[in-house]
Amino acid sequence: MAIVRESIHGQWSSRWVFILAATGSAVGLGNIWRFPYITGENGGGAFVLIYFVCVIAVGLPIMIGETVIGRRGRQSPVNSLKAIAADEGLSSNWQLLGWLGVLAGFLILSFYSVVAGWSVAYIFSVGAGTFTDATSQVSADEFKALTDSAPRLLWWHSLFMFMTVFVVARGVQGGLEQAVRWLMPALFLLLFGMVGYTMNVGDFNAALSYLFRADFSQVTADTILLALGQAFFSLSLGMGSIIVYGSYLPANTSIPRTIGLVALCDTGVAVLAGLAIFPLVFGFGLEPGSGPGLVFVTLTVAFGQMPGGQLVGALFFVLLAVAGWTSAISILEPIVAWLVEALRWSRHKASVIAGGAIWVLGVGSVLSFNEWADFQPFGKNFFDWSEFLSTSVMLPTGGLLVAVFVGWRMSRASTLTELGLSDGVIYGAWRFLVRFVAPLGVFVVFLNALGLV
Ligand code: PHE
Numbered sequence: 297m298a299i300v301r302e303s304i305h306g307q308w309s310s311r312w313v314f315i316l317a318a319t320g321s322a323v324g325l326g327n328i329w330r331f332p333y334i335t336g337e338n339g340g341g342a343f344v345l346i347y348f349v350c351v352i353a354v355g356l357p358i359m360i361g362e363t364v365i366g367r368r369g370r371q372s373p374v375n376s377l378k379a380i381a382a383d384e385g386l387s388s389n390w391q392l393l394g395w396l397g398v399l400a401g402f403l404i405l406s407f408y409s410v411v412a413g414w415s416v417a418y419i420f421s422v423g424a425g426t427f428t429d430a431t432s433q434v435s436a437d438e439f440k441a442l443t444d445s446a447p448r449l450l451w452w453h454s455l456f457m458f459m460t461v462f463v464v465a466r467g468v469q470g471g472l473e474q475a476v477r478w479l480m481p482a483l484f485l486l487l488f489g490m491v492g493y494t495m496n497v498g499d500f501n502a503a504l505s506y507l508f509r510a511d512f513s514q515v516t517a518d519t520i521l522l523a524l525g526q527a528f529f530s531l532s533l534g535m536g537s538i539i540v541y542g543s544y545l546p547a548n549t550s551i552p553r554t555i556g557l558v559a560l561c562d563t564g565v566a567v568l569a570g571l572a573i574f575p576l577v578f579g580f581g582l583e584p585g586s587g588p589g590l591v592f593v594t595l596t597v598a599f600g601q602m603p604g605g606q607l608v609g610a611l612f613f614v615l616l617a618v619a620g621w622t623s624a625i626s627i628l629e630p631i632v633a634w635l636v637e638a639l640r641w642s643r644h645k646a647s648v649i650a651g652g653a654i655w656v657l658g659v660g661s662v663l664s665f666n667e668w669a670d671f672q673p674f675g676k677n678f679f680d681w682s683e684f685l686s687t688s689v690m691l692p693t694g695g696l697l698v699a700v701f702v703g704w705r706m707s708r709a710s711t712l713t714e715l716g717l718s719d720g721v722i723y724g725a726w727r728f729l730v731r732f733v734a735p736l737g738v739f740v741v742f743l744n745a746l747g748l749v
Pocket residue numbers: 321322323324325326327404529530531532533535537623624626627
């Protein structure tokens with residue numbers, strides 16, 4: 297049965313804007329900072345291949361499911377779930393899944409903003425020539441000097457949160473849409489420019505064979521779980537970002553085709569980020585498996601040595617910051633949409649108050665690198681706990697419940713109508729993945745994160 301509701305927050309002007317916005321949400325620090333370094337730590341090609349499988353078999357079906365929920369409910373995740381549950385005669389407790397997303401959003405954005413803040417800081421320090429001819433030691437010291445300083449981290453975190461609130465406060469068409477219309481083309485331009493440049497300056501062949509030659513001897517169960525978790529985070533699943541973006545999607549747009557394109561772009565950007573980074577890492581004899589410091593500590597050494605590295609390096613961090621910015625917007629949006637609906641606050645007020653609360657939480661993450669470094673209940677500092685609870689516990693739980701909701705609880709007729717498909721092979725494949733493969737996959741990742749498998 298077709299259900300026609302209208303969002304009080306507005307609607308994307310076209311299918312293309314949705315594609316830009318959803319790609320902007322998906323493409324973030326997860327693609328450009330995290331994907332390359334975990335690929336580096338897990339031996340390259342085999343990891344990349346497993347990652348592709350996880351995106352197709354688990355990520356994509358759930359992403360389609362989230363968009364279905366959003367467009368059918370046409371409200372914030374909490375209220376969309378409530379409305380659909382009522383339509384389908386299900387328990388109103390399903391709205392708790394929306395609540396989980398709100399909570400996850402608070403936590404994720406609080407630490408995400410701190411890391412994105414590093415990228416903004418690096419635009420200036422790389423641009424100022426700090427890394428010119430720097431050795432690995434100098435580069436590592438530079439990174440440590442930044443994270444050791446609470447005031448510096450606080451400043452960059454505050455600036456990044458301000459940028460995020462600024463966009464969200466202006467609304468769907470006036471803020472989010474304007475931002476992605478400018479930022480996403482800029483992001484693609486910078487990324488292609490970077491790859492073109494590193495093809496010539498770095499060791500492109502070494503990077504190609506590193507990313508695409510699969511050596512399965514290093515693959516363990518952990519590798520698979522890591523790939524699945526990464527697919528999840530990278531596609532922005534499990535916390536309502538895609539639900540809320542789906543709620544602004546024009547009614548006649550085909551969800552499977554549109555989301556397929558978004559997932560393809562997200563994966564493409566992760567690979568391109570690898571192709572921008574690894575040629576430099578190999579070309580300058582650096583270490584690919586250097587972990588979270590890969591772009592901040594290792595890559596900056598390469599920038600310091602190559603012709604034009606000061607400018608190209610600064611642009612690389614512009615790219616990272618822009619990618620983080622469009623993702624951060626999508627993390628704040630579900631919370632703000634819900635506050636506007638539930639408390640009848642103006643969007644402006646909701647953005648400032650939610651952003652302010654997240655900023656306060658982020659101060660805890662800032663301090664975990666310096667003043668509170670020794671405060672580590674159960675072996676994790678505040679930053680690590682925020683990251684662990686949100687990305688390893690809340691996102692998989694959210695994703696699992698989304699799969700159960702659309703796969704098992706919503707009627708077949710409702711999902712068929714919303715997807716605009718006939719009851720054929722494509723629908724059958726989606727339904728099979730979302731009912732069986734995705735929940736099982738996510739469940740196993742979850743147990744692994746809790747240390748149970
Ligand atoms: N997908 C974003 C990234 O790759 C992060 C994100 C997670 C955004 C969850 C929204 C929701 O950086």
